[in-house]
Structures are given as structure tokens and as C-alpha cells.
Amino acid sequence: MIPAHNENDKAPAVLRWRSAVPLQSARHFLQIPGPTNVPDRVLRAIDRPTIDHRGPEFAALARECFEGLQSVFKTTGPVVIYPASGTGAWEAALVNTLSPGDTVLMFETGHFATLWRRIAGKLGLEVDFVPGDWRHGVDPAAVEEKLAADPAHRLKAVMVVHNETSTGIASRIAEIRQAMNRARHPALLMVDTISSLASLDYRQDEWGVDVTVAGSQKGLMLPPGLSFNAMSEKALAAARTARLTKSYWSWEDMLAANRSGFFPYTPATNLLFGLREALRMLMEEGLDNVFKRHARFGEATRRAVRAWGLELLCLEPKEYSNSLTAVLLPDGHSEVELRRVILENFNMSLGSGLGKVQGKVFRIGHLGDFNDLMLCGSLCGVEIGLALAGVPHRQGGVAAAMAYLAAENASRQQTTKRRSAS
């Protein structure tokens, strides 16, 4: 049944702003944790005439995309590209590898883990959903314990969100894999990297991930509209017997067509133009440099938050996310009002509190096509915004971030000089 109520928990608060938004001058600061700022090079690549998706020029485009994606996922296995949102890639991971009634293990790390769980339920899977406090990542010990308690191998897959976009908390995938190995359990490991891929270090093959889910609109610096599955041999083997119904999401048709550089249905050609350009940009910068850059943004932001006297949602330093930072507001202060003030005064969008932390948490996205001065401008906007919105805080967050960035850049200069000298 189509109910009358609105399940979308973000819209109403946002809509109240509408008439109040004044004319905004100059560049918008899109500091939600995705979609991220799309580089001009990528936008301009998208802005070219569509080509025949069955012609030779297309095959060359597709092949470059597939190969570039393998480098980014750090896998030698296939990567499939869906003309779809990341939500579709979540669904694809499940329907290709599982059968009706299968049980999967999931962890309540935040809003997006909860949404993925909901999808599993709709598709007829049983979910063993380990509760969480939204302030920690997945505990590798808990994974081991759960699997050790399942000698019958009822659990077919362990599903983890690498970087919880709603909380700014990154789970430790390599350690989770080790925990699974210790338990000698055959469950598949499926990982959502939607807000981590190409921002945080990720290694599909080395870490033994079976299915990785990703999207275009975060670290890959594209507009939304493409999503991805990367799969291990073991996942491909599982696909041969999986019985959930599937058509659009079927890896089988996709992989067969991809082999010659084509798709089983019309691909989103112009977004692929953008993907090719974004992959080239990542390769030019070098993935390690990309990760270091994001680490710098993460640390600078956390220092600013601490200097403001505000609380990070993430309680475990090993799990800090470098692609976004979620900040708790003091009781009695609403993130909705803070974000409204900042959007209206400073033309900057920040991430809202989602699900359980709605109203309490705002999120600063610092991923994708981003640099130190964009970060500084964003943090200035937050610091002035806290004052304008009457949120109790200490000044000096921006100063703390600047001090850190100064030290970081000074140290990089030293390194560069030493290298040039030697």
C-alpha cells in the first residue's frame, strides 16, 4: 500500500527554509558529505555530445573506465558500473549473491547501515542486526564472536559500511577480515565504500573483500547517477547459485557485455565521460596523495571542533573518518537551525543529522575535489555560524586548524626540499 505519511525524514525541516533563502552570491560551498564539489574538468567532460553506445569509440571509453576503477578499488577482479544511485549497488550486491531466506550479519553503525538492512529485509533476507550506539564502527571482535557462534554457517554474508556517512566513523575492514579468518567462517564480506572510496585507503583484494559497493558522487568527484560493484572470485561463484530474482542488477548479463566494452542496456554515457576524467585526475594526483590530503582535512577539522569545545560524534580515534566529521551540538540547540543560518548567510550546505541523531548532529564534508583554503573557508563559515545561531562554543577553531595546516605544510616543504637536495 502507498501510505500517506512521508518516510523521508529530511525534507520537512529543510523546506521550512525555502522562502527565507536570499540571493546567494558567488560559489556555493557544498560541504555535505556528498555529492561533493565536482571539478570543472569533470563537468566539462560530461558536457559533450553523447556517442553511440554500440560504436568503437564507446568501447574504448568503457575499457578505460573499467581499468581505472580496478586501480581505485585495488582489485584485479571485475567492476561493474550501474546507471543508478549507490542504493542500487547495495541491492545489486545482495540479489547477485544470496537466495530468499538467507541470513546475513549486519551492524547498526548508523543511518546508512540501517537503510541497507531495510533493503535486505525487503528482498526477503533475514538480517542478524547487531545493535550499536552510532558512535563506534563495527567491532572486529564482535564479528569474530558472531561467526564463531555459527558453526552451521547459517550466516551467508557479513555486511559492513566502511565509512558511515551519517556519523563520520570508519570501520576497520582489514581487521574485520582477520576476525572472519580467525573464525574460519565462509561468509562473504560485503563492504559499502560509498563515502570512502578514493578518499580513504581501501584495498579490495588485499583485504579479502568479496563485494564492494560504491557510488560516483563522493570521492570519485562525479555527479550522482553511477554506482559500482567490485566482486571477488568467491562472490562470482556465489552468484552462480544465488536465487534472489534479478534482472537490471544481474552481474551475469553485465559481465558478459562488458567483456567487449559494452553494456546489456543503455549506459549513462555522459557520466562515463566524467568518470574517465575523474579517474585520470586521481591517477595524476596519485591515490596515496589523495589519502594524505584527506587525512589532513580530517585532522584539521577535528582540531577545530575540539577548539570550539564541541564534541565529535565518533568516540574511537582509530575510527575517525577523514572524509567527513560529525559534530554533536549541545542540548537544546538544533542542527537544523544552525545549518539554516549558515546556508542563508554564507551560501554553504552542511550535512544534516540523519535518523537517530537528527536535530543533534551536523556533518562537515571534507572529501573529493577539495583543498586547504576551501576547508578554511568552510570552517570559518561554521565558526561564525555557531555565533550567529547562538550555539555555545569557544572561538579559535579556525585558528587551531590553521596552526595545524601551517605545520603540515611546513613539514611538506621540508620534505620536498630534502628530496630536491638529495
Place this chain on the structure above:
Amino acid sequence: MIPAHNENDKAPAVLRWRSAVPLQSARHFLQIPGPTNVPDRVLRAIDRPTIDHRGPEFAALARECFEGLQSVFKTTGPVVIYPASGTGAWEAALVNTLSPGDTVLMFETGHFATLWRRIAGKLGLEVDFVPGDWRHGVDPAAVEEKLAADPAHRLKAVMVVHNETSTGIASRIAEIRQAMNRARHPALLMVDTISSLASLDYRQDEWGVDVTVAGSQKGLMLPPGLSFNAMSEKALAAARTARLTKSYWSWEDMLAANRSGFFPYTPATNLLFGLREALRMLMEEGLDNVFKRHARFGEATRRAVRAWGLELLCLEPKEYSNSLTAVLLPDGHSEVELRRVILENFNMSLGSGLGKVQGKVFRIGHLGDFNDLMLCGSLCGVEIGLALAGVPHRQGGVAAAMAYLAAENASRQQTTKRRSAS
């Protein structure tokens, strides 16, 4: 199991060309029947920074898109927009309205009807697939007969491809609806308008269509990556009890979020920028003018084909498509070779023969952002290409098209003058 064979029937032939394609100068003539030539205005609209899909600016964008689409589908009911190819919208139409084991009535009008049927099968539906010769549209009398022979109402839906992109044949939806009414059968009427919407006249409400399936990359003049369902009250009622599994394609979540101008998952924002611009362009020209323009292209092309002494695939004049024309080659001549010669020499892509007519039929797309001189250039390319490829034909196709266009334009001038004078 993931089999080794390749179901994609187009790739291999195409790939053989690859190394032979020389540098092509100037504008490509993209005369496949979709994706079509994307107007610069639309490309430039897509080429702008992505915005927060939960912010007030987004809601205004989405609302304009929904309203514009209703005008194009000629419906007062809701239209949903998927970040997906048209293939996804086919699947959406089925999973939202039907239950496992339901039987649907389909007609083998060509390759795309066959593909839609295959999806229905994968989703667990029974398909009563009425065979066809690929040279006619759906016979309204056959629909009536089938439904009349189903007093138990085992058939839950009649599924028709409005304009068969593989054959250039348009089925008569209004007459099919009348046939269903005469049979007093409650089956839903689902129509694929992927290559007809915004090119050929279409009237969701007046014709009593329950679910319309459409895509972005044809008459809507967008790159591929968006697809659509428009649904009647009856379809929405069916959705309340339909039991096929669904998550991504679920109308329920989509409609709930759409009510406030948002989406249940990240929408393809930049393609929506393009959609808004394309809808504005269609409104500026006026849908009736758009249809007349396509009718002119269709007639001019058919006159050229006849003058060449070649055979139209479509045998029934009432079913000529005005968005593309499929042409049979004489025995012993391959469309693959003809299209290769034309692509290499004239930088024009034509549609290949698909499925049963592979090798025998080529297709000229003349839909979307297209005008008389683009058509003339395209027909010149075909006429010279026939000569270069050694396909037996008479010259004079272009001359016949030009004579028709001259007469048409002269008559329009007269009309305009009379209007100005009165």
C-alpha cells in the same frame, strides 16, 4: 553460473571496425534511434555544480521536472524519475504492479518487446507472448480476442511497446485501449514509450494507459541515465497488493519522498538540471509542433527509401514510426558493412539490425533535437554510403526528400502568411 557466451548481439560486429576508424572531423551525425543529439542548452545545463539534494533549491528543481513530465505524458497522475536506464523502468512497471506467477500478455513486435518479455520471465511472471513477424505493430483485434478468451482474468496486464525501436513500427495505443474496453477486461495496460515520448503523440490519461515506461535519451533530448514511470490510479491500486520483491524500484518510497520535492535515495541531480532545460525547450516549441516536425522527418525519410528502391521494414502505413525508419537491405548485402562504410567515410552512426533482423536491417534515427538540414545531411550520407558499399539502389532518395520538404515548407509559409494577414 556466469556463462562464457555473450548475449550482447551487437558488440562483436562493431568491434571489428575499430582499428579502421580514421580521425573524424567536425560534428558527428548521431543518427541511431537514440541516444539522440543532445542540444547544447541541455548539455550546458548539466554542466553546472551539483547541489545539495536535500536543500530548497533542489526541491524547486524536482517540482519543475515533475510538472513538466506530466505535461509531456499528458497525465494528471504522478510520474516517477529513476536514476537508471529505460530497462530499469521496464522492471519497475512490473515489480510494482504484479505478483509472482502472474500472467501478462505481450506481443512480439520486435527486439525490445522480446527483451521486455525476457525481463518479465526473470522476475517470475508468466508471459503469453503472441508471435509476430517484426513488420507489424500490435493488432488491436488480437488484443481483444486474447482478452475475450480470458473470462477468468488470468491476464493481469497487457504490455505493449508503443514504438518498436528495432523496427520503426508504432502500435496504435488508443485502439488497443478500445479493444480492451470492448473485452471488458480488467488487465492493466502498460506501454513502453522509450522511443516515442516527446516525438510521437502520446496521451496517458486520454488513452487510459495504466503504466507508461520512458527514458531520457530519445525524444527528451537528454543523455541516457534517467527513466520514468507514469501511473494511473488503477496502477497505484494494483501496487498496494503487488507482491514481487522490490526496493530500488518501489513506487511507494519514491512517491512519498517526491511529495515534498525529494527522493528516497540520491537522485541524478545533474541529469535533472538537463531534464528541466529539455522540458522548457519542448514547451517553448509546443508539443504539437514537435510532433509535426517529427512527422515531416518520417515522411521525408520514407520517400527517400522508396526512391532508392529499398524496402521499409514496416508493412502497415498506419504504423509508420516518425521517430525512426528501419530499412531492409537486398539479400546478400549486410547492414554491418553499410554502416561501417558510412561511419568511416561520413562520421555518421546509424542504428544496427537487432535480434532477428540483425545483418538485414539498418535504422535511421530522426528524432529529438533535429531539423530539416540535419535530416538532409543524414540522407545524403545514406545515399552515398549505399553507393560506396555497393548496395543496389536507385539514386534520387535525397531529391525525393528535398522535394517533399520544399512542398512542406512552402505550405507552412503560406499558412504563416495567411495568419499574419488575417
Place this chain on the structure above:
Amino acid sequence: MIPAHNENDKAPAVLRWRSAVPLQSARHFLQIPGPTNVPDRVLRAIDRPTIDHRGPEFAALARECFEGLQSVFKTTGPVVIYPASGTGAWEAALVNTLSPGDTVLMFETGHFATLWRRIAGKLGLEVDFVPGDWRHGVDPAAVEEKLAADPAHRLKAVMVVHNETSTGIASRIAEIRQAMNRARHPALLMVDTISSLASLDYRQDEWGVDVTVAGSQKGLMLPPGLSFNAMSEKALAAARTARLTKSYWSWEDMLAANRSGFFPYTPATNLLFGLREALRMLMEEGLDNVFKRHARFGEATRRAVRAWGLELLCLEPKEYSNSLTAVLLPDGHSEVELRRVILENFNMSLGSGLGKVQGKVFRIGHLGDFNDLMLCGSLCGVEIGLALAGVPHRQGGVAAAMAYLAAENASRQQTTKRRSAS
């Protein structure tokens, strides 16, 4: 003779950086005082197919540009558009109104006044060049004195740079006009507004300016390549007898063709597409709001400079420029090195010291398509850069700017609320 030495005083220092510039990520901060950041809307307007410059669509484009420019110059007289840099518009102002051997009065307010003087010399004019210290604007009293001392009316024109881009000092045009009136001297008043138009208040007619010179790449938010003359009736009268040779720059041919919306030679059509869009953006924001926005940027920047303990080049508060700020470095510290450090570390370009202040002064551009957070980011880059380059300074510049912006925005909010309430 073409000498071997290089008169361009900026290049060598800049070029030494070249090999050291690392890959820069994300958006460049173009904080030179022009060319300024071009809005995406303007870039996208430029990015469209060129049209026939003799066709009806062109005439409509040109007319909208002419009318919009009149609003920006605040004049009812004609404005001509040259496909040329601002330097060309300087030349045009002279060759159209003066004759060989004429004497003009100019003031050494900085580098650009000196360059304009040099052009006058090359064209065969005598220049009475009043020396200056590059730290003050034109003194209206000095103008009056000079004119009073010229009863024979040997001085044919008074030429003033409204906003000296090399010093960040704005001369008071209205007061200069009053001084001229008091002296009852018939000299023409010619004003260079290259870095003030559409950033600082300017009123051609009300202030009695005879020829205004302007360019596209500053407050008008366009790429460089267009420049402008706006002229009074008195200037047009002078043009009838002026005998300096001219062809390209001739107002006569230009105005004759412009009357019907055309040009005497091929115009820079695509830049005109951009001009139309930029003019629309200025009208949407409202010129008064544009000026207020720039005033906020100027004041915030000056507060930052003072907090750093650095010295503003401008000594007279009434002459502070709101489009850029020139800052003196302590003795023994080079602006070239400071700017190099900032460009390499933070992907931000600042203005160099020009002419007499080369090496000693750097300039922060804060004009055009710019907002509070872009300014904050820019000031952060300067503050960290001062530390990295070892320039003695106090921290707290950014904090001072933020405090000011917070107060300004709070006060705007109050005003808006009061207005809504009443």
C-alpha cells in the same frame, strides 16, 4: 627599434617558480585584483556556438548588452564595446577626443596611472604628470589648483584612475568634478574604472565624467577580452574635431553601426554572450547590494591586515579601495617569495607588487564573483602563508575578519527580520 631588453617587469620573478609548482588540487583561489573568478553562469554562456554577427539574433544580444552597460555606468549616453583589453580602451579615450600636441593633466597615483601616461606620450600628447607617493589618490584640491593656473585652457583633459589597481587606492571622482567646476575649466574629465566598475559606486552622468574607460575582467566578472568607453555629449562634441589618427578605436564608425545593433568589424561574439549573462547577474543582485558586498570584503580585509600588524599601502581612509587591498611587507621581506609560498602551498594567486612597489607590496583581490567564505579562505591562506614565508606578523587577522563578518551578518539578519515583521 625593437630592443633586446624586456620591459615586462613581472615575468622573470614569476618564472623562477615554474618548475617548483606542484600539482594543485581542487579550485584555484584567483585573488589577484583581476582577472577575477568568472561565475559558472558566465562561462557557460560563453560556451555556446558563435552566431552570425550580422543576423537578427545578434542585434538583440548587442542591444541588451548596450542597455545593461548604461545601467552599470549610470549613463544615458552611449557605451561602446571593443574586442580588446582595457589598455585599448585607454587608447580609445585619447585618440577620439584629442589632437596631436594637446596637453593633458594626469596624476601619478600608481602603476596604472603611469602606464596610461606612457600611452598618452606614445600618441603624441603632452602630459602634465603630477607626482605622487603611490599612497594617496588624486587630491581634488590639486586638480583645482592646476586648472586655476591654466587660464588659457591649455589642458584639454584631466585623466584620473578611479581605483588604482596597483595600490588599492580609490580617488574621489565626484569631488574632483566639483574641483573642476570650481575652477570653471572646460577640460574633459576622463576616468579609468577598470578595477572599480561594478564593484565600487560609480556614476558617469551624475558625476559629470566625459569619458569612462572600463574592462571586462574585474567587477564585470568576465574573462579579459572586452573593453569599454562611455562618453558624454561633451566628449562626443570633442570627437568631431579631434585629430589624432584612429581607425580601430574610432567612436564614429562604432556608434554608427551600434545604432542598429551591429559592429563595424567582427565583434567578440562569445564574450558578448558572457557579458549579457554577467549584466543579468548584476541586475538580479542589484548594484547597491553589489557595492555593499564589496564594502564588507574591503573592511574585513583591512581589519585582518591591521590585526596582522602589517601596514596598508593606502594612507587615507576616505580612499580605501573595496575591490582590492595592497599590503606593505616589513623591510627585508619579499612579496615575491610570500606569493610563491602561498601559490605552491595553497593554490592561491595574489597580486604582485607593480612598478615602484615591486617586491614590497602584495595585493589581495576581493572583487567580482566573491563571497564571505571565499574571502575567509583567502585570508586564511595569507595568514598561514605569512608564517610559512617567515614574515613577522601577529596571528589573529582571520579572527578579526570573522568577528567583523559575524557582526555584519547579525546586523543584516536583524534588518531582514524587522522588515519581515513590519
Place this chain on the structure above:
Amino acid sequence: MIPAHNENDKAPAVLRWRSAVPLQSARHFLQIPGPTNVPDRVLRAIDRPTIDHRGPEFAALARECFEGLQSVFKTTGPVVIYPASGTGAWEAALVNTLSPGDTVLMFETGHFATLWRRIAGKLGLEVDFVPGDWRHGVDPAAVEEKLAADPAHRLKAVMVVHNETSTGIASRIAEIRQAMNRARHPALLMVDTISSLASLDYRQDEWGVDVTVAGSQKGLMLPPGLSFNAMSEKALAAARTARLTKSYWSWEDMLAANRSGFFPYTPATNLLFGLREALRMLMEEGLDNVFKRHARFGEATRRAVRAWGLELLCLEPKEYSNSLTAVLLPDGHSEVELRRVILENFNMSLGSGLGKVQGKVFRIGHLGDFNDLMLCGSLCGVEIGLALAGVPHRQGGVAAAMAYLAAENASRQQTTKRRSAS
């Protein structure tokens, strides 16, 4: 004095159309002989943020442009780039090399030769203007005769328009140079290549040209707004003593700054982005291939004109232009009306009759980013337009062009095959 009369001879006739122009769908056919169709690659290159014209990235851009231009002009000497129309480059050629009262030899080959002559007059030069019938290029024998009759070397320069854009007639520069050599006359040879460069073969050094004048908006495939001078050593030597006043156009300042990759005043940076891309495209295709392509367009068009029974303006086959074709209409028929009908009905702009041939001649531009099917479409538009406008003609022009293109392409295929085989 600014007179009331309008020297611009094109505007009024054009403007009468205005209200009658209906909404035009799809791509405009810009078949005036320049500005030409700008490739998407070039437009997208222009559509990027402006950079600091004094920074290291700019110097790299400028250097690539200078080197690419040298390849296109086929010179090892310097090429200067003006932010200006081609008209400015005409002026630049004169003011840099000549002195007041100098006499130059010019030939009345058409409208643009006449305009250049007018500029020379305005600048204070004496022009020996050899009358012409607008149907022939410059006669090398006449050049020799004129120079032989000038033993005192009163003639300082011979000025020739390589390709008369108003008549579609190309003068033979190499033969003119030989004639000058035979006369042993020291006059400079100055050549306007505005509508020939990068379309017709041109060799500055080999042909001994002293100053070449060019513009961006024709064969270079850019929007208007840039123009060029390429100069020989002899021209540079002349510049050392030339006394015409100059500032903006001065080679001296330009060359001095260019040496380090910079400009003496703000360059049109974004057009330079486009120039770099256009030069890359020309190199990718290869200049010889570019010339062959234009030769094919020229011949095909002339065959169409002859088949229509219309008369080419050019009477000398050796002087046919391959970048445009000027066609005479039968007495009593107006090109203005013909072009109006074609623009209104087919969204195609053709070149008007200019100067002496106004009303009698229309011009088909077939240069720049252009291919066979764009040409076919254009010729179809002309052929149908002739019918709609009631101009007496025979059908079959398009057929004649198609026959020629078929033969040409067949022959190219043969060549390619033979090469692959050997």
C-alpha cells in the same frame, strides 16, 4: 563629427527579418564564411576558469600557442596575438612598418581589400589602389608592372588579401612574390589570410611574406576576439624606423613581453585556452589533410552551383577559393530574400553580398570545423531555398555534389586499402 548616416551596409536589410524569424529547432547551420562552427572541444576549453596571466601556468599556455601558430603560418619568425578583431591586425601590420605619408600598393579584389585600403587612408598613408572587377584575384603581372614602374621605391609595401571573403577568390601569393622578386623591388609584402589560414595552403617563410594578418574565427575554428601578425626579419627591421603612432598595436612591447611567455597588457586568456585546443586539433588532423578536406568542399560546392545553372562570382579557376563560394543570382533576384527564406525555413545562415555585390551575391562558407554531411545538408538548404525563394535554377546541385563526394571517398578508400595491403 559623428554623422547620422550608417556606413554599415548589412544591418538594415537583415533587421527587417527580425519579427518574422520563427523558433528554430536544433543545430544552426552557420555557413557564413566566418565566424565558423566552433568545435565543442574548443568551446569547452574556453569554458574554464580564467587564470593569473602573470603566473607560471599562463606562460606554458602562451608558449604552446606561439609555437603552434608558427607551425600554422609555416614560419620560424615570431607571431603576435592581439586581443582584438582581425581589423586590428590589419592596422597593426601598417602602424608597425610604415611612416606617415608612405605609399602602399593595394588591389581592389573585393570588399575586404577596400576596407583595408580605407584603414590605410585613415592612418595617413597614400594608397595606390589598382581597380578590379571583384571577379579576379591580384594579377601577379600587374604587381610586377607596378613595381617595375617605381624605380624610386616610393611604394613601401604591397598589400594583398589572400582569400577575398567577399568574393570567394584566392590570390596567388607565391606568384606575387615571384613577380616582386623579378621587379627587384624592396617593398614589403603584407598578406591578409583572415579567411584562408588553416583552410588553404599558406607558407609565410617559403613564399617570402613579410607581414601576415590573420584572425581567430575562420580556419582556426575559434570565436572572434583574437587576431595575429606574423612577421619576417625584414618587417622587424622596418619596424625599427616606422613612425606611424602606435601603442596597443606595437610589436616592440609585445615581442619583449612574449619572450618570457607574457603580454604587455591583459591577454584574452580564455580565448587562448581555445586557441591551444584548436591548434592541437589542427595538428592531430594534419595541415595537409585539412587543406585536402577544404579542397573537397570547394569542388563539391562549385559542382553544385554549376548544376543549378548559377554563376560563380570567381571567373578564374586557378583562383577558386576552397573556404567559401560566392554565387551570383540571376538579375531581378535578391540574395537578401533568398537568405531570409533559408534562415527562416532551415535555420541556416549564409553570407550576404557585401559592398559592390550587395543584393546580387550570396556566399556559402565551407571552412573550419566542417565535414561532408554538414556540407550536404548546407547544399540541400540552398537548393530547396532557391525553389522556395523563386530563384530560377535547375535541380541537381546536391546530386552533383554527392556524385563527386562519392567518387572522392571511393578513391580515398582505395588509397587506404592499398596502403594497408602494402
